[in-house]
Amino acid sequence: MTTPALYTAFQPGMSGASPMGVADLSFQSGIAMEKCGEARAAQAAFHEAATLYQCFLEQIKKSNHTTTTSVMTGNEFSYVTNMGSNDEEKIRSILAYICIRLAHLSHDFGGDSKAAARLYKEATTIDPHPSSIAYDGYGAAIEASGGDLNEAVAAYRKALAIRPNSHTVSFHLAVALERLGKVDESQSIMENLRRGEAQTACLVDSWGYVRWHTRKVKPPEKNNVLRGTREMMEIALDAALDIIVEENGLVCEFGVASGRSIRMAQEVLPLNVSIYGFDTFTGLPQAWGNEPAGTYSTGGIVPNLEGEVTFLKGLFKDTIPAFLEAMGSYRPLAFANIDCDLYSSTYDILEGLHGRIVPGTILLFDEYLGHPTWRQDEFRAWRECCKRFGWRYEYLAFSLASKQTVVRVIDA
Secondary structure, three states: OOOOHHHHOOOHHHOOOHHHHHHHHHHHHHHHHHHOOOHHHHHHHHHHHHHHHHHHHHHHHHHHOOOOOOOOOHHHHHHHHOOOHHHHHHHHHHHHHHHHHHHHHHHHHOOOHHHHHHHHHHHHHHOOOOOHHHHHHHHHHHHHOOOOHHHHHHHHHHHHHHOOOOHHHHHHHHHHHHHOOOHHHHHHHHHHHHOOOHHHHHHHHHHHHHHHHOOOOOOOHHHOOOOOHHHHHHHHHHHHHHHHHHOOOEEEEEOOOOOHHHHHHHHHOOOOOOEEEEEOOOOOOOOEOOEOOOOOOOOOOOOOOOOOEEEEEOOHHHHHHHHHHHHOOOOOEEEEEEOOOOHHHHHHHHHHOOOOEEEEEEEEEOOOOOOOOHHHOHHHHHHHHHHHHOOEEEEEEEOOOOOOEEEEEEEO
């Protein structure tokens, strides 16, 4: 999600008073930290900004009821009393946007969908003109936290009332309706999406695949296909822990970028576990969908991470063999986070590690489904390698929200 256009109209020059200047800087810091993959730091900055903006709004209310005396002094009082209602609306919109960012971080990075639901709901009440994103996020967070599906459906309907052509919201609504047993309305929406462009038809195709492979899973697990990245990471690492601890199994990530998911893994794993991160740090080696070659580049700079993390720079087909040879003694692959998008890169990873993939190996694919070319990318590479190397596997979790899938190898 990008910074809202309204923010460009609310520049630091507007904040003549010190509290507004600090709030503005905290907001900008949160945006920058989130972009750099430092989610915890981003949360702290957004919380500070939200507190300061809220305090400023309360000062505005006080100033509207002040006659002869004010609790504010100097520039603060002058700025507040000269503020128009339109400017106050801008602050409320920015505060709502911060709630949305915090909600996303709570759900995707923190694994706390209930907190995300509260924050999305708060955004809809603060904003003078609530966004479709806030209502859609609220509905998804309700579902992810095991809440009332009827309440989620009501939120999706409000989101569509604001943005009728949103295929993402329509898809969320259709899935929720299907789960509620309102099959006719759900099928009508799904059929419209299926007839749409590739970016909409792929959602229906993905849901069909997930539905089939979760048909024997009992609630509440079956009802949670909107997990965030943190929850998927926890499911994967928990399943891999025995091999990690008992067999000194390898923990690897392919496609590091800013290091966001490695930070996540560090919070889940024991402190003494080593993580190996593979990346060129110059972005995608070739175009993928609408993303040109070089997307996700960090300019060759590796993330600044503490703990037992080793980075290996270069193409996977070059770095994996060198890494395994330098290791000396045999260590099985316990866990791999495969976040490289491309078929060729995924195939290189699986081919390079085939001798280390054993029964119990856990793979977390990041772009496994939910995008127009999903059947031709990571999904295809995995299926082809399973056929080539004789692997059998089972799915442990899907997420339509993060497009991720957790796989456990059961025979290799």
